[in-house]
Amino acid sequence: MTGRNARRNLRGVWTALLTVLGLFLVACAKNAPQDTLAPVGPVAEQADNLFRPVFWIAAVVFFLVEGMLVYVMWRFRWRSDADAPKQIHGNTRLEIIWTIIPAVLLAAIAVPTVIAIFDVAEKPVGANVVHVKVIGHQWWWEYEYLDVELPGGGNLKTANELVIPTGRWVDLTVTSVDVIHSFWVPKLAGKQDAIPGKDNFIKLRADQPGVYEGQCAEYCALSHANMRLRVIAQPTADFDNWVRGQVAPAPQPADAQIVDRFLNTCFQCHTLRGIGSGGGATTGPDLTHFASRSMFAGSMLETNARNLAAWLDNPSSLKPLADLPAGPTMRDYDLSQSEIDALVAYLMSLE
Ligand code: CUA
Numbered sequence: 391m392t393g394r395n396a397r398r399n400l401r402g403v404w405t406a407l408l409t410v411l412g413l414f415l416v417a418c419a420k421n422a423p424q425d426t427l428a429p430v431g432p433v434a435e436q437a438d439n440l441f442r443p444v445f446w447i448a449a450v451v452f453f454l455v456e457g458m459l460v461y462v463m464w465r466f467r468w469r470s471d472a473d474a475p476k477q478i479h480g481n482t483r484l485e486i487i488w489t490i491i492p493a494v495l496l497a498a499i500a501v502p503t504v505i506a507i508f509d510v511a512e513k514p515v516g517a518n519v520v521h522v523k524v525i526g527h528q529w530w531w532e533y534e535y536l537d538v539e540l541p542g543g544g545n546l547k548t549a550n551e552l553v554i555p556t557g558r559w560v561d562l563t564v565t566s567v568d569v570i571h572s573f574w575v576p577k578l579a580g581k582q583d584a585i586p587g588k589d590n591f592i593k594l595r596a597d598q599p600g601v602y603e604g605q606c607a608e609y610c611a612l613s614h615a616n617m618r619l620r621v622i623a624q625p626t627a628d629f630d631n632w633v634r635g636q637v638a639p640a641p642q643p644a645d646a647q648i649v650d651r652f653l654n655t656c657f658q659c660h661t662l663r664g665i666g667s668g669g670g671a672t673t674g675p676d677l678t679h680f681a682s683r684s685m686f687a688g689s690m691l692e693t694n695a696r697n698l699a700a701w702l703d704n705p706s707s708l709k710p711l712a713d714l715p716a717g718p719t720m721r722d723y724d725l726s727q728s729e730i731d732a733l734v735a736y737l738m739s740l741e
Pocket of ligand 1: 526527529570571572606607608609610611613614615617
């Protein structure tokens with residue numbers, strides 16, 4: 391081997407090592423809110439309980455097979471024709487053994503897999519179950535609480551944050567109004583596709599109060615990566631309080647001009663129950679209790695006056711947006727600074 395070849399080989403080895411190290415390091419995170427390996431509810435736990443033994447079986451098989459391969463490659467590397475190993479092609483006993491071993495392994499893994507598939511697909515029943523319809527939009531999530539009727543008719547609708555009671559099953563009907571999205575809260579459950587015209591089922595239960603991050607897991611055009619969500623699990627008493635607060639209409643604004651502004655522009659897409667005509671449109675999130683949510687704009691921005699003012703001023707500078715066939719996304723309405731200030735003051739009062 392020439393010196394130049396040896397150097398090139400060494401460079402190749404270093405490149406490979408650094409790549410593997412890099413891949414290893416990206417798996418490290420101090421705070422991993424979407425870690426599937428730290429499940430919190432029974433659905434995610436069941437998947438985790440299935441994953442762990444399958445992982446270890448696969449790891450043992452990998453090291454056995456790769457170990458034997460590397461050993462044979464080293465032991466029988468070419469030195470001279472006389473040194474060639476004995477050929478065993480067509481050895482019936484060997485072929486039967488290496489057919490039976492994987493078949494038995496797969497059969498063993500199939501038992502807990504099939505049990506888990508049936509368990510996860512079973513609808514929860516009982517008076518304690520919370521029913522929510524999850525509707526994917528480009529690019530935010532809408533939640534319709536099917537058990538919560540509003541005084542004026544229809545069900546309670548919220549956006550971005552799904553508030554649920556702890557320790558109770560939540561039966562989700564997942565669908566979409568435009569393209570295919572995928573609802574995914576890694577710590578609580580697996581993924582479920584949101585398909586226009588189709589109702590898909592997924593259930594989850596959070597056994598501890600907390601905020602569980604999630605995101606759209608199916609590429610859905612421009613702002614797919616900005617289509618995040620949060621599940622907020624709280625004790626039943628807090629959840630009941632939250633429902634009572636959400637059912638109430640929005641407070642009247644002090645400034646009637648703001649109402650006009652809303653009626654003329656925002657109500658084309660948004661709803662504000664109790665104000666003017668109330669809107670009723672669902673192209674954009676229901677804003678009745680906007681300020682009760684910790685995040686907005688597809689759960690990308692923290693709800694505060696500064697972010698909201700920047701959003702109203704130029705939404706697509708904070709989250710890439712486009713006019714879509716299914717309906718317009720939030721756009722720049724050329725609001726003046728005083729209009730923005732008045733809107734922000736009112737929206738931030740909608741708790
Ligand atoms: Cu919605 Cu990706």
